Amino acid sequence: MRTTSLLTLSVIVGVCYGVGADTNFLEDGACSSIKMEALQKAYDANAKVLAIKTDLESELLEAIAISESHCGAVTASSTVLPTEELKDKKIRLHRSQIEELMKNLETGKVTVPLANNVQTGVLKSAAERNPQEAADLTIERYLDTLRQINESDALLEAWYKHINLDRSDPRVVQRERAGFWSGDSDVKLTLDCDMQARSKNRPTSVHKLRPGDIDVIGAMGDSITAGFGAGADYIFINEWFHEYRGQSWSAGGDKSYSQGHTTLPNILREFNPELTGYSEGTLKLFGNPLTSSKTQLNVAITGDVAQDMNDQAKNLVEKMRADPDINMKHDWKMVTLFIGANNLCAFCKDEEEHSAKSYIKEIQKGLDILKAEIPRLYVNLVEIFDIVPLTKMAKFELGTITCSLAHSLANVCPCTRDQDDINYKFDAKALRQRALEYQEAIHDLVNSGRYEDEDFTVVVQSFFKNTGPPLDEDGEPDMSYFAQDCFHFSTKGQNRAGIGLWNSLIQPVGRKPTTWDIEETAKCPRMEYLPTKKNSL
Template sequence: MTRVLISILSLFVILFSNINGLNVTEYLSYIEDLSRDPHFVAEYTKWALELSSDPEYMYGASQPFPCSTKGMQSTEIPTSVHALRPGDIQCVGAIGDSITAGMGAHALTPIGVLLENRGVSWSAGGDHTYEKMITLPNILRLYNPNLKGFSTKTSISFLNGQNAKHNGLNVAKSGARSYHMVEQADLLLDRLRNQEICDWNNDWKLITFFIGGNDLCDFCTDIQKHDPANFVGWIRDTLDRLYNANLPRTLINLALVLDVRPAKELKDGNFICGLLHKMVCPCAAYPTDEQEKILNEWIPQYQQGVVDLINSGRYDGRDDFTVVVQPFMAKTVPPRKADKIDFSYFAPDCFHFSGKGHSVASLSLWNNMFESVATKKYSWHQGEGFECPTQDHPFIYTSKNSV
């Protein structure tokens, strides 16, 4: 058993290091040494079993959908993005990193963390139905059963990953940083133009854009490259690419970057968490005093810089395209249970989301979409119900229809 685990973990480190730029030799040696320790083997097995014992771990808690779908699809296709009802969305897509790719959402082993469970991704996953798994596409399909573009099934980060045939318009790539987003925008545009997924001209498209966690988790490896000005610049370049491509009938959900500072506490929750955080988020989990000071300064600057970019009106020049900041990730902290972090919301690496975590993230995104710009919440809507579109305001909120 120990030899098998050594081989698995060795492969895990080799493959994942190619994604995150680790020192393969040093880390491989470290993992191999740990894997020869019966205590490590026992602790990992115990941890995986503990996580999977939660009945909501894989898919989250099911709940009846409280919102009325009546009148939530326009009788005629709207021409303005500011008059868009949930049933008008005909196509969904996403750009981002491993969280959008669903990495490790159903993982129970180190190798499992390398699998991307894109079908349960909070913003783009379309596996199952709303009754089993809450995702943004599964909610939208209650309003429009003919929704297209969502990702399904599982991809392998180090093989087909971003290009698996069932990914739809989920072009997120594990390990991606903000400076990879223009490439993802190009890939998204290519799929929209050349694959028969959606109608470029006529379908209303909802694209969720979420990036920045890897920038912050790795900032200490190249402080100049990852500074807030560069981050905001790459976000601007990506949105410019989509806007200037004259992509019609598009609403961009721009989710603010997650605050990674809780990684310092997450890594202390369990022996396995401490080990794996050295790989997935080293600069936030194990910061020096100076690095911690930089994170405290930069995270608000990352977030506010993006807000200022959108508030500048740069993407408000057309009536069929807009970008809306959805801030629910900005101040989210790990959920707690009995005054301890509730790790059932996390994959075994204690960083990525479990199916349960994806479920709460999708509900939170939905709720942000139906909160006016001035009243949007900046953290997960954990334990809360759904915000529903109403007959008085059936539209997804934008800067122009929030007034």
């Protein structure tokens, strides 16, 4: 079917560009009838393609524009559809595609990865008890979302505008303004620091590490660290479910710092080009983060909570030991651990499981494994942010259809909204208090001295502590920093978070920033060594 459709597209482009024919052919009216016949076949074929949006459809719409441009306007009485009718036909096409997807989901021809729904934290325990039951719930939620789009003319038209990147959509305009920090600029960044980047002799103490002494980089966490949806232009289609691991703020190594990809690994590579362990590329829909070579030492799993840090730590140890390029005994390593968003998103479902006591107990388990199994390790333990401000972005007028669907229909982060099934009414104060308790628990654990050693340390990075969503010139959340679900970071958000982490990392313990300054660029270290509690005194 795809081959036939592409063939009809080649007919459109070939005829309307005059390929294989003289230019008079464009003026004799033949183009109109041939174009319409080809378009009709392409539409009919494309309606059967199993996807809400496909590369084929992009080619088709481009071919329509080319044919209209070269063939000229035609009258309503001709065989070519008038503009409004053409628009209606496109919308009907999307409806038929949604119906086809729903049909295949219901019959089991297509499945939705369990992790895509577990990322809300709601089905975590269900998945552990009965994976099939959790998978069925995942599909049912996805189907419910598609039904609501399909049954509403308003939603369907908004959806149509969204997947065609309608210029009236404020998200489109903001994403285009993202510019340099999305890595889409020709401007080159430099980080020229007047300092000794790497020690002449490999240090034996974690308290005398220079940035260039870090040989290996890794990360633990959830979908934010996995880069979920960071580079997606659309929601509820395949690319939204991709993990853009190479763009991860704490573990991604796509492109370079000079090209505007200001992740922590790319900044560290300015001091040590031989750094290894960073994740690269995109883990596409149905990809397995546990086995994919793209993940490298970024062992974050979409949907994971603090209770999973034990398993992630074990996985990280195994990966390091299996890597022939890593000398476990001599290489200095840096791991960033950031977890808790899914715990906060699910606390209303099980307050005891997601209490601060349980949260920090599980993080401690993971850190204990790292300390016991990985010598020469510097750990960044990043405080969780307050997720309450994210609720504002669910408003339809701010993020258009994407935020509204992701938050209300797909139930992203359910505890930020009323949940009728458990008789829960959203309580911003309680949710904010839980985040504060998580932050305090992190400091208490690290300040206990449990992880102070000569070849191991844990340093709290606090730049998310009092951080809210970046605002635009109108004082509204700047959606260009967020992925299409208005929860995860976009490429721009990932890059800016990378700078935030670095600028926190190089500040002495006790003087760490507690906010994320989005206007900052990466700074040069003022201390000779990477700050620890001991060398910051």
